[in-house]
Structure formats: structure tokens, C-alpha cells
Amino acid sequence: MWPAACAACGVAGRVLCPRCALDVAAQADLRWHSPTPPPPGFPPTLTWGGYAGALRRIVVAHKDEERTDLEPVLAALLGDVVEAVIDGLDDPVLVPMPSSPASRRTRGREPLLDITRRIRTIRPVRIAPVLRIVRRVRDQAGLDHRERRANLAGSMGLVRGAERVLAGAEVVLVDDVVTTGATLAEARRALHTEGLRGPRSVRAGVICATARRM
Numbered sequence: 057m058w059p060a061a062c063a064a065c066g067v068a069g070r071v072l073c074p075r076c077a078l079d080v081a082a083q084a085d086l087r088w089h090s091p092t093p094p095p096p097g098f099p100p101t102l103t104w105g106g107y108a109g110a111l112r113r114i115v116v117a118h119k120d121e122e123r124t125d126l127e128p129v130l131a132a133l134l135g136d137v138v139e140a141v142i143d144g145l146d147d148p149v150l151v152p153m154p155s156s157p158a159s160r161r162t163r164g165r166e167p168l169l170d171i172t173r174r175i176r177t178i179r180p181v182r183i184a185p186v187l188r189i190v191r192r193v194r195d196q197a198g199l200d201h202r203e204r205r206a207n208l209a210g211s212m213g214l215v216r217g218a219e220r221v222l223a224g225a226e227v228v229l230v231d232d233v234v235t236t237g238a239t240l241a242e243a244r245r246a247l248h249t250e251g252l253r254g255p256r257s258v259r260a261g262v263i264c265a266t267a268r269r270m
């Protein structure tokens with residue numbers, strides 16, 4: 057049974073009440089986004105909207121409050137971004153950003169991977185979770201852009217067999233929130249692991265971008 061309350065404001069009824077649905081829609085601002093300053097290696101990144109209001113609340117509720125009933129709502133937004141970002145690519149492959157082993161254990165699921173997989177009910181697209189976290193990182197909250205970059209450097213690697221998927225591929229990294237861009241930059245670095253034939257191109261599609269400058 058799903059909790060019969062709006063995930064953003066708590067009012068009884070649907071997963072997203074009409075007022076909060078309007079507030080989510082008000083965040084829509086599909087555009088190429090670059091953090092200020094962009095970290096070295098930051099890929100071209102398309103974002104659906106701003107990390108604010110009801111949109112921010114449902115992203116958090118889905119990730120940290122077990123509101124898995126938000127999956128279709130967030131998949132629709134991510135689906136819009138993906139559709140726009142893969143425009144013109146021959147055979148794109150979506151690579152969701154990996155969660156840490158610790159967070160997988162705590163949550164018992166991978167919220168971003170779940171949303172990404174659900175996109176396929178809207179449109180057929182290849183998904184390859186080839187990235188993995190190879191060493192522990194500190195909690196990013198409260199770190200500025202330089203600290204985040206140092207914290208993340210070398211933190212990602214590839215799963216076994218990734219080269220088969222990545223060689224010459226047009227990769228679209230997917231994520232829910234972009235802040236300083238350090239995570240996407242690290243992911244792009246990991247895709248080009250030395251000694252392996254890497255992807256032909258790397259872009260990213262992300263649900264929301266924080267307005268914060270760091």
C-alpha cells in the first residue's frame with residue numbers, strides 16, 4: 057500500500073497533490089547547465105529544472121523517505137531530459153551515477169537506478185550501470201567546490217566488463233541533482249580509464265540543478 061499523502065506537503069490524497077504538481081511544473085527550465093565554476097572535465101549537462109520548492113522535496117522524499125511511489129513522477133522528468141539529451145546520438149547508453157555500497161546497504165535499493173530503469177517504460181534506451189564507487193568519500197554536504205573535487209578524485213571506477221559497453225559509445229550520465237559538478241566530472245574521468253578504449257562522447261542528463269554558487 058502506498059501512503060496516501062502528497063510527498064511534498066503531506067496533504068491527504070495523491071502522491072503529488074495538484075498544488076505541488078503545479079509547483080513542480082513551475083521549476084521546469086530545460087537547459088544546458090554549468091556550475092560556477094565548472095570543475096575540470098565537467099561534461100555538457102542538460103537539466104530539467106531547479107532544485108527548489110516541491111521538486112526538491114520530492115527528490116529528497118524519493119531518495120531518503122522511502123517514497124518509491126514517486127518513481128513514475130521522477131521518471132517522467134528524467135525521461136524528458138534524456139529524450140532531449142540523446143537527440144542526434146546514434147546509439148546512446150545511459151549510465152546512472154553509482155551509489156556507495158554503504159548507502160545501498162542502508163536503503164536496500166538504488167533510487168536513481170530505479171528511476172532510470174523506469175524510463176524504459178516510456179522509451180526504449182540502453183542502460184548500463186558500469187560505474188562503481190571504489191573508495192569511501194566523506195559526506196559532501198558543507199564542502200566547497202575544491203573540497204568536493206579533492207574528496208571525489210579517484211573515487212569511481214568501472215565494473216568488470218565495462219569496456220565492452222563503453223568502447224566508442226555515446227554515453228549519457230544520469231543523475232538526480234547537480235551541485236558543484238564534481239561528481240559528474242569524476243564519473244567522466246572514470247569512463248576514460250587508462251588503458252581501455254573509452255566512450256566516443258560523454259554528456260549528462262540531470263533532473264535538477266542547485267542555484268547555489270560555491
Ligand SMILES: [Zn+2]
Nearest residue numbers: 062065073076
Ligand atoms: Zn502537496
